[in-house]
Amino acid sequence: MATTYDLVILGGGPGGFDAAVEAAGAGLKTALVEAAELGGTCLNRGCIPTKLWLGATEPVEALAAQTKARVASGSVGIDFAALQTRKDKYLAATRKAMQQRLTGLGVDLVAGLGRVVGAGSLEVATADGPRTLGYRNLIVATGSRPGSFPGLAPDGAKVLDSTGLLALTEMPKSLLVVGGGFIGLEMAQAAQRMGAKITLVDALNRLAGAEDPEVSKTLESVFKRQGWDLRLGVKVASVTTRGAEAVLTLDSPGGGEELRADCALIAVGRRPNSAGLGLEALGATLSGAGYIQTDAQLQSAPGVYAVGDVNGRMLLAHAASHQAHYVVTRLLGHDSGPYDSGPVPSILYGAPEVFRAGIMAQAQDDNAKAPSSPVLVSRAQLIANPIAQAHAATAGFVKCVWREGKVAGITAVGAGVSRLACFATLIIKLGWTREDAEAFMFPHPTLDESLKAALLADKEAA
CATH class of the missing domain: 3.30.390.30 (FAD/NAD-linked reductase, C-terminal dimerisation domain)
Known part of the structure; x- marks a missing residue:
């Protein structure tokens, strides 16, 4: 017989984890379903490992600035293998701490891929076979994954997405970056500090296109002074592995110019993990790239809520956590008004x-x-x-x-x-x-x- 929970959460990233902690702490019988690792993209393949890279390499940038001011000299060497080992150990320790906290609060952790099979019923494909969970309320916090376009698909060899780049055992000496948004810019900076020559290509005519145009001008000025080859306002026809190189072909009449590097990073945004969840049968609607549409209460269907990247409102970890808090307080009867994010940093x-x-x-x-x-x-x-x-x-x-x-x-x-x-x-x-x-x-x-x-x-x- 299936156990029925007050709340079942799909996804153990920032939104899902925080929802589980708060709900269980308030006395709700809670289950958390996660198909991969606790912490989601943010902890394992995004925000945190990228910041570990940037933090470890910050002295390189600081010394370069003081050297330019003619008050210091020298060099900073980064042991990439040691950095990757430290990263992996930190992520593993954090996942372990998260699991211990959930277990201590009485949250049932179910490892596997969950799918709605009917109103109030979820089936999880676990290693031991299918398991059915009943729920009174469901929070979908399945996050997002790296996006791609035709001709720009990572191949796992020399053409990588952000997940592949973070898993490298050796930093390439040259890196082609496709995409001038936050992911591409952060990873390019870390790579440059570790010795990679950066070439960045974007179809937009400026970096960080979602920001103030004056911000873009400042970024472009700084990165050009650092030696980046910026190709802005140009389209990419393809990026492929050719031998030991990544080869990027620009989209231009009469045959595009080819750019070559040891490796290429495809950083053209993210896509929601919403396919195959069975939500449409409950009345939920997917829009655009597959974002789960939500109403003013973050509800996508009766008793079903979507928080974080998967609803497309704001693809930020702290936004997911803030939305999760709202949903749990609503379920506890402490908030009946519409969701209000306030100013989002x-x-x-x-x-x-x-x-x-x-x-x-x-x-x-x-x-x-x-x-x-x-x-x-x-x-x-x-x-x-x-x-x-x-x-x-x-x-x-x-x-x-x-x-x-x-x-x-x-x-x-x-x-x-x-x-x-x-x-x-x-x-x-x-x-x-x-x-x-x-x-x-x-x-x-x-x-x-x-x-x-x-x-x-x-x-x-x-």
């Missing part, structure tokens, strides 16, 4: 970093919708900041977007601007006025002073 890591929360003066994507009323902007350049000067990393700025006299958005680009994330997001959430900024004591010397300078700078039309 997003960060590109590396050097420079990019931070954004709230609106931009001009919308670049659906997650930063254009303001419905006229806005003003104010800004400050990092070159005037003593901490930026101390680190010899002065490229960049902080920009504030004002609507009806209140801060509605903040964008920053430059070394270390991720430190502003929580403070800046709170400023937006609280709707600070200029007077609020004037009354607040900012510590000195800090990077926060550039945020203060931007808040107090003269406003101008966007």
Whole structure:
């Protein structure tokens, strides 16, 4: 006989894990179904291993900046094999800690691929055969996977996606990167610090196309100075393994130019893991690339909720966790209103970093919708900041977007601007006025002073 749970969760990434912890902690009988590893893409094949790479190689960038300022010299050597070993050990230890926490809370962990077979019933293909779970409520948190296009499919040899690149045993001496979004930029920076020559190609005419155009200009300027070969506004016909090389062919009349490197990274976005879950039989609708449509309560069908990447609202781990918290509080009867994310912070890591929360003066994507009323902007350049000067990393700025006299958005680009994330997001959430900024004591010397300078700078039309 199938066990019936108050809540069954499909997917053990940030959203699924946090939902299980909160639900079980509140007394709900909970089961978590995961087909691969706990932690999902973020822990195992995305955010965390990439940050381990960037953290380990940060001294390379720091020394280069001080060398350029003519106050230091030398070199930093990265032991890639040791870095990969450290990465793997850290990820394994984190997965173990996650499992212990879930077990301690009484969550039933079911390893296998789950599929809805009827209202209130889920079948899991486990190693021991199919297992049926009954549920009163279901959270789908199955995340996403690397995307590709015809001619740009990873082949596992010299053409890799982000998962394949993170699994390398040796860093290539040259790397072709297809895609100028956050994934491509972060991985390219880490690879360059470990000695790879970077060639980046994107069909858009600027890097980080979802961000403020001024951010793109800063990134392009910095990466060109670092020796990147940027091919922007051009289309790729194909990327293939040819012998011991990856060969990229540009799409142009009369035969495209070929670019060659030891390896190629396909970083052209992500696709939701929604196929084959059986949700359509319950009334759920998939749209676009397969994103699960949700209503104002994150519900996709009666008693079925979708959180995180799979619903397409915001492909960020902390967004998944925030949505999961909302669903669990709703199931507990503590929240009956619509889901409200508030300002969502997003960060590109590396050097420079990019931070954004709230609106931009001009919308670049659906997650930063254009303001419905006229806005003003104010800004400050990092070159005037003593901490930026101390680190010899002065490229960049902080920009504030004002609507009806209140801060509605903040964008920053430059070394270390991720430190502003929580403070800046709170400023937006609280709707600070200029007077609020004037009354607040900012510590000195800090990077926060550039945020203060931007808040107090003269406003101008966007």
